[in-house]
Amino acid sequence: MKKITILAAILTVFISCNEKKSTRTKTTDPTKSGPLSVDVKVLVRDTVAESIEVAGNILPYELTEIRPEISGRIVSLNFKEGSTVQKNTVLLKLFDGDLQAQLKKLQVQQQIADKTEERQRELLKINGISQQDYDLSLLQLNNIKADIELLKVNISKTEIKAPYTGRIGLRNISLGAFVTPSNIITSISQVDQKKISFSIPEKYSNQVRQGMKVQFGIEGKEMDYFATVLASESVIESQTRNLKILATINDDKNELVPGTFAKVSLTLGENTNAVSVPTQCIIPSARSKQLVLYKNGEPQFVNVTTGIRSVDNVQITDGVQPGDTVIVTGLLFIRKDSKLKIGKIQ
DSSP, X not given: OHHHHXXXXXXXXXXXXXXXXXXXXHTOOGGGSSOEEEEEEEOOXXXXXXXEEEEXXXXXXXXXXXXXXXXXXXXXXXXXXXXXXXXXOEXXXXXXXXXXXXXXXXXXXXXXXXXXXHXXXXXXXXXXXXXXXXXXXXXXXXXXXXXXXXXXXXXHTTEEEOSSSEEEOOOOOOTTOEEOTTOOOEEEXXXXXXXXXEEEEGGGTTTOOTTXXXXXXETTOOSOEEEEEEEEOSSOOTTTOEEEEEEEEEOTTOOOOTTOEEEEEEXXXXXXXXXXXXXXXXXXXXXXXXXEXXXXXXXXXXXXXXXXXXXXXXXXXXXXXXXXXXXXXXXXXXXXXXXXXXXXEO
């Protein structure tokens, strides 16, 4: 009975060893069991571009604080808060009664000086007076005229006019208040055109040009807006390493409110004669990046240089040419001596 038990145990061990050998035989490396089936892509020329999204700020095209040039009491307010006014519209008037009285006084003096100068000019022709006497009368007349011109300039400063067509903001003073040049009466902004300010990383600084179109959107509105690059800052900001850009917006319908946050989308580095491959094709290493090409049933490893990268594809700037066949799948199993067969062509 003991002999039968021992024989049964030996037989069980023998069968188990045979099963393990059979299992090892079935799980051999797929690269040694025959040609490896791989999917490939034939490279063609394509258009690639890099898109970035940055934050922007909508600004009025022009924004001016309205201040008086001289001190005085307000006798007239001719604008409504939030209204649109035309260029050169009189917004307010300061008291100028004393200046008007001085002007009338000088005008009377000018009339007398005119007659005096005219009489002495006639006397000079017949040598009735000296040249010096005539010159003094002419000097007095010219001084009075200069004082009148200066006074008229001061009177004009009592009228504050709109510098351009725009929208008036909130006023900070009331009728009858005494104001000085330090007081801000209100503000005016040009609203038919607006600006948008945004910054881009320094590596794109050479790709944004004057006249370039940019697209942006604002929160709460589904439609896209467009702006035209007006200018860029002359230097890159040292702290952020960004370049500030200013673009103009044509807002005839006055839909955009200055100060609104905007998301600016830029398409940069566009190349219509580029070669790109799926991202998973790139094999990174410590010093280089490689692609595996399909050449007559065998793999060929080549070093490549990459460029613009998107979500699914990456541009290849050096190492391959249009017409090359790049292996897309099975890259983990491919060795230099592997035999390959094409499964699908993408």
